[in-house]
Each structure stands twice: as C-alpha cells, then as structure tokens.
Amino acid sequence: MKLAILSCGPNSYSTQRLKEAALQRGHNVKVLNTLKFAIDLQQGEPALHFRQKLLSQYDAVLPRIGASITYYGTAVVRQFQEMDVFCANSAHGITNSRDKLRSLQLMSRHHIGIPRTAFVRDKKDVLPAIERVGGAPVIIKLIEGTQGIGVLLAESVKTAESIIELLQSQKQNVLIQKFVAESKGKDIRAIVVGDRVVAAMRRVAQGQEFRSNVHRGGRAEAVELSEEYKETAVKAAQIMGLQVAGVDMLESATGPQVMEVNSSPGLEGIETCTGLDVAGAIIEYIAAQVDFPEIDVRQRLTVSKGYGVGEIYIPDGSNFVGKTILETNLHDKDINVLTLYRGAKVIPNPRKDRVLEADDKLLCFGRMDAMREMIPAKTRRRRRPTIHDLPEQLPDSPDAPEV
Numbered sequence: 001m002k003l004a005i006l007s008c009g010p011n012s013y014s015t016q017r018l019k020e021a022a023l024q025r026g027h028n029v030k031v032l033n034t035l036k037f038a039i040d041l042q043q044g045e046p047a048l049h050f051r052q053k054l055l056s057q058y059d060a061v062l063p064r065i066g067a068s069i070t071y072y073g074t075a076v077v078r079q080f081q082e083m084d085v086f087c088a089n090s091a092h093g094i095t096n097s098r099d100k101l102r103s104l105q106l107m108s109r110h111h112i113g114i115p116r117t118a119f120v121r122d123k124k125d126v127l128p129a130i131e132r133v134g135g136a137p138v139i140i141k142l143i144e145g146t147q148g149i150g151v152l153l154a155e156s157v158k159t160a161e162s163i164i165e166l167l168q169s170q171k172q173n174v175l176i177q178k179f180v181a182e183s184k185g186k187d188i189r190a191i192v193v194g195d196r197v198v199a200a201m202r203r204v205a206q207g208q209e210f211r212s213n214v215h216r217g218g219r220a221e222a223v224e225l226s227e228e229y230k231e232t233a234v235k236a237a238q239i240m241g242l243q244v245a246g247v248d249m250l251e252s253a254t255g256p257q258v259m260e261v262n263s264s265p266g267l268e269g270i271e272t273c274t275g276l277d278v279a280g281a282i283i284e285y286i287a288a289q290v291d292f293p294e295i296d297v298r299q300r301l302t303v304s305k306g307y308g309v310g311e312i313y314i315p316d317g318s319n320f321v322g323k324t325i326l327e328t329n330l331h332d333k334d335i336n337v338l339t340l341y342r343g344a345k346v347i348p349n350p351r352k353d354r355v356l357e358a359d360d361k362l363l364c365f366g367r368m369d370a371m372r373e374m375i376p377a378k379t380r381r382r383r384r385p386t387i388h389d390l391p392e393q394l395p396d397s398p399d400a401p402e403v
Contacts, residue, residue, distance in 0.1 A: 001022075001027045001028070001059045001060060001286070001287050001290050002027070002028045002029075002057070002058050002059045002060075003022050003027050003028065003029045003030075003058065003059065003060050003061070003062060003283075003286065004029075004030055004031075004032050004058045004060070004061045004062070005018055005019060005022075005029065005030070005031045005032070005061075005062045005064060006032055006034045006061060006062065006063045006064055006065065006073070006076065006077070007031055007032075007033070007034065007064040008033055008034055008035060008066055008069065009064075009066075010031045010033070013266070013267060013268040014064065014264075014265075014266050014267040014268065014279075015031055015064060017267050017268075017271065017278075017279040018062060018064075018267075018279045018282065018283065019031055020279070021277065021279040021280040021282070021283045022283045024280070025280070025283055025284070025287070027283070027287065032050060034063075034065060034069060034072070034073045034076055035069060035072065036050055036051050037049065037050055037055075037076045037079075038050075038052075039075060039076065039079050046079055046082040046083050047083070048076070048079055048080070048083070058080075058085050059085070059086065059290045060085065060086040060087070060088065060286050060287075060289070060290050061077065061080045061085055061086070061087045061088065062088045062089075062244070062282070062286060063077050063087060063088065063089050063094065063263070063264070064264045065077070065094055065263065065264060066264070067098060070094070070095070070098050073094070074091035074094050074095050075091070077089070077090065077091040077094065078091035086286070086289055086290050088243055088244050088282070088285075088286050088289075089241075089242050089243060089244055089245075089263050090241055090242075092241050093240050093241030093242040093243075093263060094242075094263045096240045096241055096242075097240045097242060097245070097260075097261045097262065097263045098263070099143060100141060100142075100143045100175060100260065101119055101143050101173070101175060103240060103260070103261055104117055104175075106239050106240065107236060107239060107258055110235070110239050112232060112235060112236050112239065112258055113232060113252070113254065113255055113256050113257040113258060114257055114258055114259075115133075115139070115177045115178045115180055115250065115252075115257050115259065116132070116133040116134060116177070116178040117133065117175055117176065117177045117178070118130075118132055118133055118175070118176045118177075119173075119174075119175055119176070120176070121168070123165070123168075126160075126161055126164055126165075126176075127157065127161070129176050130157055130160055130176060133176055133177060133178040134178045134179070135157070136154060136155060136156050136157045136159075136160060137153060137154060137155045137156070137179045138153075138154050138160050138176055138177060138178065138179055139151065139152070139153060139154075139176075139177040139178070139179050140152045140153075140154055140160060140163050140164060140167070140174055140175070140176060140177070141174060141175045141177060142167070142172055142173070142174060142175075143173040143174070143175060153179065160176070164176070180250045180252045180257060182251070182252060182253055183250040183251050183252060185204060185205035186202055186203060186204045186205065186251070187202070187203055187248055187249060187250050187251070187259065188200060188201070188202055188203075188223065188225070188229065188248070188249040188250075188251060188256070189201050189202075189203055189220075189246055189247070189248055189265070189269075189270060190225060190229065190230070190233035190246070190247045190249065191245070191246055191247075191265060191267075191270055191278055191281075192233050192234050192236075192237040192242070192244070192245045192246075192247055193243070193244055193281050193282055193285045194243055194285050194289075195234055195238075196230075196234065197225060197230045197233050197234065198276065198278055198281040198282075199270050199271075199274045199276045199278050199281075200222075200223050200224070200225045200229075200233075200270075200274075201220045201221060201222055201223055201269065201270050201273050201274060202220070202221050202222075202223045203219070203220050203269075204219045204220075204221065220269045220270070220272070220273040221273055222273050222274040222275075228255060228256060229249060229256045231344075232247075232249065232255075232256040232258065233247040233249065233256075233258075236258045236261050237261060240261045240263075242261065242263050243285070243289075244263075244265075244282055244285070245261050245262060245263060245265065246261070246262040246265025246266075247260075247261050247262075248260045248261075248262070267279055306367055306368060306369065307365070307366060307367060307368065308365070308368045309338070309363065309364070309365050310363075310364055310366075310368065310371040310372075311361055311362065311363055311364070312361070312362040312364055312371060312374055312375075313359075313360075313361050314356055314357070314358060314359065314360040314361070314362070315358065315359070316358035316359065317358075318358070320356050321356060321357060321358050322355065322356070323355070323356055324352060324353050324354060324355055324356070325337055325340075325350060325351070325352050325353075325354050325356065326352040326353060328356070330362075330364070330366075333366070333367065333370040334366045334367045334370060335364050335365075335366030335367065335370055335371060336364060336365050336366055337350060337362050337363070337364050338363045338364060338365055339362075339363040340354065340356075340360060340361070340362055340363075341360065341361040341362075341363070342357065342359075342360050342361075343359075
C-alpha cells in the first residue's frame with residue numbers, strides 16, 4: 001500500500017508513530033504537508049499537484065488536518081476523494097466534527113447522550129438559556145476550539161452573562177452547556193477505528209483545573225469501557241462520518257454523554273498510558289479498506305434514477321407486524337432490506353425469516369416511489385399559530401396570546 005499522511009507537523013509524536021507503524025508493516029508511506037498542495041479542476045480529470053509537481057498515485061490518505069487549516073485541508077481531502085483515493089476520514093466527516101454546534105445537532109437527532117446545550121445570539125435569550133440547561137454553574141464553549149482552549153466554567157449566572165457578553169462582542173459564537181457535576185475534572189477519551197474502540201483512557205484534571213485535557217496538564221489512566229460506552233463512541237464517530245476518531249465522553253449519572261468527536265486525535269497520551277499500538281491499529285484498518293473500501297452511498301445512488309435508500313417505520317397496528325421480511329413481499333416491489341433497527345439493537349442484512357415487530361425500522365434500498373407509497377397517512381397535527389397569524393396587539397398586553 002502506498003499511503004500519504006497529510007500533516008503540517010511531520011515531527012509530532014502522532015505523525016511519527018503512524019509513519020513508523022506503516023513502515024513496520026511493509027507499506028510505502030510519505031508525510032505530505034497539507035498546505036503544499038495545489039488543486040486542479042477540469043472535466044473528468046481531478047488532479048493534485050504537490051510542490052509544483054503532479055502528484056503520483058496513492059492508494060490511501062490519512063488526514064491529520066489541524067483546526068487552523070480546516071477549510072483548505074478538507075478541500076485537499078475532498079480532491080483525493082474525487083480521485084478515488086481511499087481517505088481514512090472524509091472531508092464531510094472532518095467538517096462535521098470541527099463545528100461543535102453541528103456535531104451536537106447531529107448527535108441529538110440520533111439519540112446519542114449529550115450534555116444539555118443551548119446556542120443563542122440575542123442578549124435577552126442568555127438568561128432563559130442558562131435556566132434551560134440547568135442553571136449555574138454552566139460551561140461556556142467557543143464553537144471552534146481544541147485542546148480545551150475556549151472552554152470556560154462560569155460558577156454563577158452573573159459570571160456567565162459577563163463572559164458571554166464579552167465573547168459575543170468579539171464576534172465569537174458560544175455554546176452554553178450543562179455542567180455535569182459528577183464528572184467534574186475527568187472524562188473518557190475513546191479511540192474509534194472503523195466499528196470498534198481500540199483503546200480508551202480516563203483523563204483526570206489536576207489541582208483546581210476543571211478541564212482534563214492532557215495538554216492542560218491532565219493525568220491519563222487506562223480504562224476498560226463497558227459495552228454501553230463502546231457502543232456510544234462508535235455510533236458517535238459513525239454519525240459524524242469518521243472512521244478514525246477520538247470520542248470524548250463524560251461519565252454522567254445517566255450514562256455516557258458525548259462532548260466532542262475529534263477527527264485527528266493525538267496518540268501520545270493514549271499509547272503511553274495504555275501501552276497499546278493504536279497507530280498500528282489505524283494503519284491495519286486502512287490497509288484492509290484499500291482493497292475493499294466503503295463507498296459514499298449518496299454519491300453512488302445519483303446514477304440510479306428512481307432508486308435510493310430510505311427508512312420504513314413499522315408502527316403498532318401495521319400489516320407488517322408479525323410477518324417475516326419475506327412475507328412482506330418487499331422484494332417483489334423492488335425493495336431490499338439492508339438493516340433492521342430494533343430499539344438499541346442493529347441487525348445488518350437481516351434474514352428473510354426474521355419476524356417483524358412494532359416500532360421496528362427497516363433501512364432499505366430500492367425504488368423510491370414504492371417506498372413512498374408505504375408511508376402511512378399521518379394524522380395532521382393542528383398547527384399552532386405563528387406570530388404572523390396573530391392579530392396585532394401591544395407586546396406588553398396581558399391579553400396577548402401565547403406564541
């Protein structure tokens with residue numbers, strides 16, 4: 001395998017370990033500075049130049065894109081993708097994970113445990129937002145920040161208001177987040193490679209510092225994760241669209257809560273404290289993917305007119321409840337079941353004799369018009385009036401209707 005590691009820090013621990021692990025396994029590997037690429041676009045022939053020369057053919061790319069060069073770095077990764085070079089992390093996945101608000105929105109939708117969070121711009125919304133996340137103390141975070149930079153703990157509402165006002169005056173976007181008291185000063189970092197956790201550590205802050213990042217002086221210790229924490233970490237990485245990731249979780253009273261998903265996790269702390277060859281696991285995964293890579297289904301389906309991937313929900317009372325997948329006759333309608341979701345269980349490529357239950361969800365590939373016809377008519381919910389529907393009234397009128 002000919003592997004390119006995209007990194008602006010060729011002498012960093014992580015880059016050196018990844019290069020070393022690739023060489024030990026007999027691969028041809030080069031570290032290429034992400035900022036030294038030039039992107040060429042023409043019909044049918046996407047190309048890259050590196051240091052003014054046409055780039056030779058590579059089998060795979062491992063992006064190590066720093067936060068300060070996210071836009072240019074993801075453009076380079078995207079170009080590799082268009083050239084059909086396997087990328088351990090896609091440009092889309094890197095972009096998702098870099099934006100803290102976007103990543104939390106994605107995880108919230110998919111029922112991943114996250115700390116209660118609010119995002120506001122209007123000064124009048126700050127106090128209600130603090131109350132909604134549980135009141136002071138609260139965590140205040142810059143939307144873009146790494147290694148604990150831009151993460152502040154406000155012990156009181158007045159302190160929180162002052163910090164937010166100051167940051168917003170500097171044109172900074174900030175998140176207001178619930179402070180999980182039981183996890184103060186510690187968190188879990190899990191390294192996800194493909195569909196498994198290959199290493200995990202607990203980071204513990206020192207002294208009065210509440211941030212547990214190793215870069216902030218935190219102490220790291222190896223930890224064996226429960227299945228719940230492993231599943232949460234893998235699912236969070238997959239939702240972001242990342243195949244190699246560091247997932248940071250809080251140990252809350254209600255279970256794991258994901259704070260952040262990192263597309264370029266540092267390896268020094270976790271390899272040192274666990275003694276595991278994390279770099280080797282990453283290289284072995286990439287090598288396995290080169291011969292049989294996962295594909296971006298959304299792009300491939302654009303050439304299949306009328307076909308796509310959809311989700312069929314089986315509500316209580318559906319004719320499908322109690323029937324096997326074969327008895328549903330989905331195949332006769334040109335619909336193939338790819339995955340069955342049953343509660344927290346994921347059943348890939350389910351057998352045709354599997355009996356369906358109420359509240360099952362079927363991820364299917366097939367004719368989109370046939371799948372649309374199977375969606376039950378929804379009972380229209382009565383639409384609440386919007387502010388534009390209301391009669392004009394004074395804003396402070398006691399008789400003004402609730403919006």
